[in-house]
Amino acid sequence: MAAAAFALLPLLRTSLQRHRLRLVFTVASILIAFLLFGLLAAVRNALTAGVEIAGQDRLITTHKVSIIQGMPRSYLTRIASLSEVRRAASLNWFGGIYQDPHVQLVVFAVTDNYFDIYQTLQIEPAGLMAWHADRTAAIVGDGIARRYGWKVGDSVPLKSNIYRRKDGAGAWPVKIAAIYHTDSQDPNTVFLHYAYYNETVTFGVDAVGWVIIQLKDPATVETTAAAVDAMFANSRTETKTSTEKAVAQSFANQVGNIGAILTFVVSAVFFAMLLVTANTMAQSVRERTPELAVLKTLGFTNAAVLTLVLAESLLITLVGGALGMGTAALATAVLSVSLKAFLPFFQIPPLAYLQAALYVAALGAAAGVVPAWSAMRLQIVTALRTG
Amino acid sequence: MNVPLVEVRGLTKEYQRGDEVVPVLAGLDLDIARGDYIALMGPSGSGKSTLLNLLGGLDVPTSGEIRIDGVSIGELGSDELAAWRARNVGFIFQMYNLLPVLTAEQNVELPLLLTSLSKAERRRRARAALALVGLSDRARHRPRELSGGQEQRVGIARAIVTDPMLLLCDEPTGDLDRKAGDAVLDLFDALNREAGKTIVMVTHDPRAASRARRVLQLDKGVLAGGGG
Numbered sequence: 001m002a003a004a005a006f007a008l009l010p011l012l013r014t015s016l017q018r019h020r021l022r023l024v025f026t027v028a029s030i031l032i033a034f035l036l037f038g039l040l041a042a043v044r045n046a047l048t049a050g051v052e053i054a055g056q057d058r059l060i061t062t063h064k065v066s067i068i069q070g071m072p073r074s075y076l077t078r079i080a081s082l083s084e085v086r087r088a089a090s091l092n093w094f095g096g097i098y099q100d101p102h103v104q105l106v107v108f109a110v111t112d113n114y115f116d117i118y119q120t121l122q123i124e125p126a127g128l129m130a131w132h133a134d135r136t137a138a139i140v141g142d143g144i145a146r147r148y149g150w151k152v153g154d155s156v157p158l159k160s161n162i163y164r165r166k167d168g169a170g171a172w173p174v175k176i177a178a179i180y181h182t183d184s185q186d187p188n189t190v191f192l193h194y195a196y197y198n199e200t201v202t203f204g205v206d207a208v209g210w211v212i213i214q215l216k217d218p219a220t221v222e223t224t225a226a227a228v229d230a231m232f233a234n235s236r237t238e239t240k241t242s243t244e245k246a247v248a249q250s251f252a253n254q255v256g257n258i259g260a261i262l263t264f265v266v267s268a269v270f271f272a273m274l275l276v277t278a279n280t281m282a283q284s285v286r287e288r289t290p291e292l293a294v295l296k297t298l299g300f301t302n303a304a305v306l307t308l309v310l311a312e313s314l315l316i317t318l319v320g321g322a323l324g325m326g327t328a329a330l331a332t333a334v335l336s337v338s339l340k341a342f343l344p345f346f347q348i349p350p351l352a353y354l355q356a357a358l359y360v361a362a363l364g365a366a367a368g369v370v371p372a373w374s375a376m377r378l379q380i381v382t383a384l385r386t387g
Numbered sequence: 388m389n390v391p392l393v394e395v396r397g398l399t400k401e402y403q404r405g406d407e408v409v410p411v412l413a414g415l416d417l418d419i420a421r422g423d424y425i426a427l428m429g430p431s432g433s434g435k436s437t438l439l440n441l442l443g444g445l446d447v448p449t450s451g452e453i454r455i456d457g458v459s460i461g462e463l464g465s466d467e468l469a470a471w472r473a474r475n476v477g478f479i480f481q482m483y484n485l486l487p488v489l490t491a492e493q494n495v496e497l498p499l500l501l502t503s504l505s506k507a508e509r510r511r512r513a514r515a516a517l518a519l520v521g522l523s524d525r526a527r528h529r530p531r532e533l534s535g536g537q538e539q540r541v542g543i544a545r546a547i548v549t550d551p552m553l554l555l556c557d558e559p560t561g562d563l564d565r566k567a568g569d570a571v572l573d574l575f576d577a578l579n580r581e582a583g584k585t586i587v588m589v590t591h592d593p594r595a596a597s598r599a600r601r602v603l604q605l606d607k608g609v610l611a612g613g614g615g
């Protein structure tokens with residue numbers, strides 16, 4: 001059987017050469033399907049990377065009703081006093097604007113201990129000290145710094161599309177104290193001092209948006225989350241405490257169920273490709289009926305003929321799939337340079353290549369199985385008459 | 388007494404056409420000696436091609452037995468029959484049935500793909516077979532670049548490349564002009580006389596039939612005068 005299959009290799013090559021234009025179109029269709037799959041996988045990776053990197057030892061507490069509603073600042077101190085909590089920091093959405101009012105920056109006002117929790121943000125110690133020493137200082141990501149040409153020491157006037165200043169000034173001038181680098185988080189965030197924000201805004205004073213809790217023991221996530229919410233139960237401002245991963249997932253879900261969209265689009269495209277490839281294979285087998293009969297006459301077994309047609313189908317999908325994923329990898333590599341500031345994780349994850357390989361095999365087998373079965377069951381005498 | 392290469396006993400073949408049963412061969416007996424060269428003649432629908440297909444194991448009889456070189460081919464399974472065909476029978480068709488995407492040499496090499504021969508040895512044998520039919524200079528040509536006569540000679544080279552004992556030819560000169568047909572028949576003469584091949588040839592052409600050692604007339608599924 002193996003020897004017979006090996007013997008078919010020269011035939012396989014020549015079979016594929018029969019209708020080159022049709023082959024090119026079929027491969028191109030499959031290429032486009034896998035290119036789309038690769039790009040969507042990269043988009044999905046970019047949008048859900050936050051979920052993957054979320055810490056196992058961190059909880060996030062927000063207002064029970066909505067994340068846009070604040071909680072009393074005192075909650076931060078009460079949460080920090082729990083025995084299971086190592087640190088608790090707060091985070092307020094600022095709604096930052098710089099120069100162009102249509103471009104929304106990611107600007108947070110954070111408490112001083114925020115960077116003790118997120119040590120994956122790499123900051124020069126001197127820069128961090130400078131930030132601590134100046135309540136109008138900011139720490140910015142290397143992505144946004146590159147985008148606007150900001151350097152340490154620059155003074156940047158930030159505006160907000162939510163808040164106004166008590167003193168009527170139009171902007172919050174901030175001095176860049178440090179630029180952080182990161183391999184795993186968004187490199188485009190601006191961090192202000194909570195104190196600077198809190199003393200200048202006209203409303204929402206002494207309120208915190210989110211409380212980030214770092215636990216002493218990750219095993220206590222469930223009990224601590226329950227304890228925090230129990231502490232504020234039946235109050236005017238009840239809380240909802242979840243793992244950081246759950247919050248990140250819920251954020252990702254706000255832009256739609258990415259997984260479901262991806263699955264739907266890819267399924268639709270693959271189904272169309274299945275029809276295209278199956279049609280090509282069926283047409284190919286139909287045209288070659290007398291030739292397949294000749295092969296059987298010469299002594300090729302039913303299994304060998306089945307293998308030949310299936311191998312042809314698999315080879316077409318393999319070539320199309322490999323070219324598609326290769327093109328997608330190239331496209332993401334090129335696009336990620338310009339998208340790095342907005343989608344830092346715009347890349348095809350390794351798992352997507354494995355999925356693509358499985359899809360190639362499934363598509364090739366599904367498209368080829370019926371024509372291969374027909375070829376195998378071909379009656380030699382009848383088939384020779386059709387020549 | 389020599390045992391015949393081909394022994395056919397009580398061979399019957401019927402086709403089902405809707406509700407109707409169409410008898411094609413009716414209890415046919417036939418012996419073919421080793422090295423024989425038989426021309427099988429008869430009107431259209433007399434069962435000539437059906438008999439040829441049954442002898443080559445391309446079709447299965449309704450009843451009866453075909454024994455070739457001691458092997459009852461009706462008892463072979465599908466894969467065994469395919470392997471037996473590859474080793475023992477060479478087929479030559481009226482319409483040549485070459486694979487159009489392959490060169491002449493690759494077409495001749497096809498049956499050898501089923502053997503354990505090395506690529507170099509396969510090539511060598513394919514070239515030798517092409518040389519035997521006088522087409523060494525056309526090895527790299529594809530079928531559409533050859534004349535009908537040349538295509539048929541490639542078909543003959545493909546049939547003999549595995550050195551089978553039995554050659555089954557279905558109207559081998561039916562699509563050729565006289566000159567090309569004669570060249571093909573000359574080849575059969577040589578293969579029969581010099582290489583000792585047993586040949587069974589279905590033909591409508593009395594000139595072709597006259598080159599055979601024996602001419603059998605088939606009519607309505609029965610051999611005129613018996614097949615002994």
